[in-house]
Amino acid sequence: xxxxxxxxxxxxxxxxxxxxxxxxxxxxxxxxxxxxxxxxxxxxxxxxxxxxxxxxxxxxxxxxxxxxxxxxxxxxxxxxxxxxxxxxxxxxxxxxxxxxxxxxxxxxxxxxxxxxxxxxxxxxxxxxxxxxxxxxxxxxxxxxxxxxxxxxxxxxxxxxxxxxxxxxxxxxxxxxxxxxxxxxxxxxxxxxxxxxxxxxxxxxxxxxxxxxxxxxxxxxxxxxxxxxxxxxxxxxxxxxxxx
Amino acid sequence: xxxxxxxxxxxxxxxxxxxxxxxxxxxxxxxxxxxxxxxxxxxxxxxxxxxxxxxxxxxxxxxxxxxxxxxxxxxxxxxxxxxxxxxxxxxxxxxxxxxxxxxxxxxxxxxxxxxxxxxxxxxxxxxxxxxxxxxxxxxxxxxxxxxxxxxxxxxxxxxxxxxxxxxxxxxxxxxxxxxxxxxxxxxxxxxxxxxxxxxxxxxxxxxxxxxxxxxxxxxxxxxxxxxxxxxxxxxxxxxxxxxxxxxxxxx
Numbered sequence: 001x002x003x004x005x006x007x008x009x010x011x012x013x014x015x016x017x018x019x020x021x022x023x024x025x026x027x028x029x030x031x032x033x034x035x036x037x038x039x040x041x042x043x044x045x046x047x048x049x050x051x052x053x054x055x056x057x058x059x060x061x062x063x064x065x066x067x068x069x070x071x072x073x074x075x076x077x078x079x080x081x082x083x084x085x086x087x088x089x090x091x092x093x094x095x096x097x098x099x100x101x102x103x104x105x106x107x108x109x110x111x112x113x114x115x116x117x118x119x120x121x122x123x124x125x126x127x128x129x130x131x132x133x134x135x136x137x138x139x140x141x142x143x144x145x146x147x148x149x150x151x152x153x154x155x156x157x158x159x160x161x162x163x164x165x166x167x168x169x170x171x172x173x174x175x176x177x178x179x180x181x182x183x184x185x186x187x188x189x190x191x192x193x194x195x196x197x198x199x200x201x202x203x204x205x206x207x208x209x210x211x212x213x214x215x216x217x218x219x220x221x222x223x224x225x226x227x228x229x230x231x232x233x234x235x236x237x238x239x240x241x242x243x
Numbered sequence: 244x245x246x247x248x249x250x251x252x253x254x255x256x257x258x259x260x261x262x263x264x265x266x267x268x269x270x271x272x273x274x275x276x277x278x279x280x281x282x283x284x285x286x287x288x289x290x291x292x293x294x295x296x297x298x299x300x301x302x303x304x305x306x307x308x309x310x311x312x313x314x315x316x317x318x319x320x321x322x323x324x325x326x327x328x329x330x331x332x333x334x335x336x337x338x339x340x341x342x343x344x345x346x347x348x349x350x351x352x353x354x355x356x357x358x359x360x361x362x363x364x365x366x367x368x369x370x371x372x373x374x375x376x377x378x379x380x381x382x383x384x385x386x387x388x389x390x391x392x393x394x395x396x397x398x399x400x401x402x403x404x405x406x407x408x409x410x411x412x413x414x415x416x417x418x419x420x421x422x423x424x425x426x427x428x429x430x431x432x433x434x435x436x437x438x439x440x441x442x443x444x445x446x447x448x449x450x451x452x453x454x455x456x457x458x459x460x461x462x463x464x465x466x467x468x469x470x471x472x473x474x475x476x477x478x479x480x481x482x483x484x485x486x487x488x489x490x491x492x493x494x
Contacts, residue, residue, distance in 0.1 A: 088255075088330070090263065091258070105340070
């Protein structure tokens, strides 16, 4: 089953073309990565998928629904782990999850049960009453992951989920992502860490200046072009994928 | 826009407010009481009477109006801007089934609610000081929500177009403060040059002050016209915060 379908998808910011007539399909249960340097258009694609940004032209369907027509239905089944920390600084760790659940109309009884489960999942149970300001970067990232799961989403969108994390926290996030994948959740992520893409992604789309250069599995890319993903990227785009 | 989803945004702000109100409520309390004391008692010792009532009784109902106005304004300028720009709360909310229009509606309703709450508290205070002569003043409470909506709308229009948070200084210095001073709270506007009193007529605060003052004296039915003016303006302004915020947030 196709979870995300994009045809001639384009996004302009005034005169700047951020995403340039791209086509791709993401299957249900797949882990799909968008690879590219800053400014390649990865985040813009993600934001259109979770109906945050309107599409300029082309077609974009998520779960068979058009993003412009059915934003709320799509978002109800999607979990978003953003690039920036946008946790609510006025609320505690637990309250962040409970308040977020309300936007999905999840009843308090269900959400508080689910919130505690998720705090266990990301090992933050003992921090439940702590203010967000007193969390380390790695803890915040884990809480963002937990928050994005509050609605038990079918699709997870992770925008640079491990950027800026120490190796330990990075592996902690990867473990959780592998677990979600094993459970059948569709994972869509952007990254500029080759290791992350090689480890997690079934397929990657290499992006450069708003266009998709190639879509394939990391394994195929490396066997066809030789070397690791970093070298593949250099060969295909003529530039280094600066971290 | 869906009312239930807008309510979720309102509810978020309410939840945060119930955690922080102890610090902010007390502060909002102090300023109006200072005005009453300094002007009502201090200046009032010289002014004696306006329209046949002691000066402090004259200004007290107006202070209900100005407190309500500033509550909505602060909420929907600084409050909204911080949530939108610094805390990225809007980004987080918009990744859920809540859409931009729901979000703006929730923010506006929250601004109006806070306006109503703060006006009502000041109403209780001036009543406790014996500055209100009719229980009809209670009828002002729903009017405070409507006027609160207007102040929330104007403030959010501004929040949508400012280049940065410092620009709110212009809004307060050039718009809010003159309105506060020249809308009939401290003296009847007909003592001003005709042009100024005509301008006052076009400010929402002027009409709210009229309503508050008549109600405090038990004369409300005579001011239904002011209420109609407020309802009309709240409706006229409504599309603009949505349109401008949509544009700002979708960038």
